[in-house]
Amino acid sequence: MSNVIPLHSTGGFTRMDNDLYEALIGAELSGRELRVAMAIHRLTAGYNKDSVKVAALYIAKMMYGDQGADSERANVSRAINSLIRQRVLFRDGGSRDPINFLPAKEWKLDQKATVLKSTHCVENMHATVLKTTHIKEINTITTPGGVVVGADGETQANAGKVARRKSTVEACPYQAIVDLFHTALPELPAVAILTADRRSKLQARWRESDVHRDLAFWADYFFQVKTSDFLTGKAPGRNGAKSFRATFDWLIAPSNFVKVVEGNYNA
Incomplete structure (x- = not known):
């Protein structure tokens, strides 16, 4: 018996543009980033759509099933933000806005270091x-x-x-995180002094997860903030009220931090 599955009996298949196919093959993406990209492609091209509104939790369910989705949602959200930062994916707005692929020629992939x-x-x-x-x-x-x-x-x-x-105790690179904040979000109020309270909150966020103990995570975190009109004060306030604008202290507070990571804020 042949172990080759003929296309006519698969129950359907998703077409992929050759340029995109070859670009993904050659891209130095992490395994999670590649799986997220494939999920986005399935949800767009697989349903004849140019873009799709999808939550990180839904993609996590596609990748890890119902039981593992909750624990992996933050990692999936991070991978989405990383792909957006590298311009593999594009989303004009916050986490609830449509997402789609950019042409491969516009990708700005990170340079991955290799060690023999x-x-x-x-x-x-x-x-x-x-x-x-x-x-x-x-x-x-x-x-x-x-x-x-x-x-x-x-x-x-x-x-x-x-x-x-x-x-x-000394593991958290406080100043490096603040520098990433200033670089990504010059439109938000700058951090003039690294107070003891700010150091304490940064240290707590840094310790919460292995994922957080990576400056790349913080770069993605601040980039996600930048894509939100609500968090950057570009969205109009409700009932004539002044528009909201996040501060560094607001972003590193425990409850707000979780909201931004999970895309569960008033975008």
């Missing part, structure tokens, strides 16, 4: 040797109970905990 696996392994080996040599040179004392103590009397276990805790 063999080189990476050699670097790791050197790092291990250096670390071992450094440990041997530490002036330590072993107590009768077998506890290793440093020259200053502090146990090495405690020192390691303090170092790890310090590294975690």
Whole structure:
């Protein structure tokens, strides 16, 4: 029995423009970005539409099923924003506006860095040797109970905990995130001072998810804000009221942050 599925018995198929097909083959996109692009194509060309209004949750259901959709919605939203930023997709407005493909010649794909696996392994080996040599040179004392103590009397276990805790606290690149905000959204009020409250909220957002601990996520986050007339103060206010305009503090507040990431704001 042949394992080749003939087209006439598939129950239908979606045509893809050859230029788009070849561009997607050659594009250095992540696996999630490519799957999102294919989902958008299915929802547009598959239904003879130029564009489609679709929520990130719906695409997440296409990719991961009903059970995994909720947990992956934010990642899908991030992939959509990344594709928009790279001009693979286009959406004029907020998350509830139609989305469509741009011609491949207009794409501005990110440059992906590549590292040879063999080189990476050699670097790791050197790092291990250096670390071992450094440990041997530490002036330590072993107590009768077998506890290793440093020259200053502090146990090495405690020192390691303090170092790890310090590294975690300092992990959030506050200024880099603020710089991304200024670059993407010059029309919004600038951040003049990185106050303790702002640092605390940024640190909390940074720690919430592995996805958030990536400057590319923040670039996509601020780009999503830029595409919203509501968040940037371009939409007229209701009943003659002054239009709303987001601030940096508003964008990093817990509840507002979730709303923007999930596209669940008054766009």
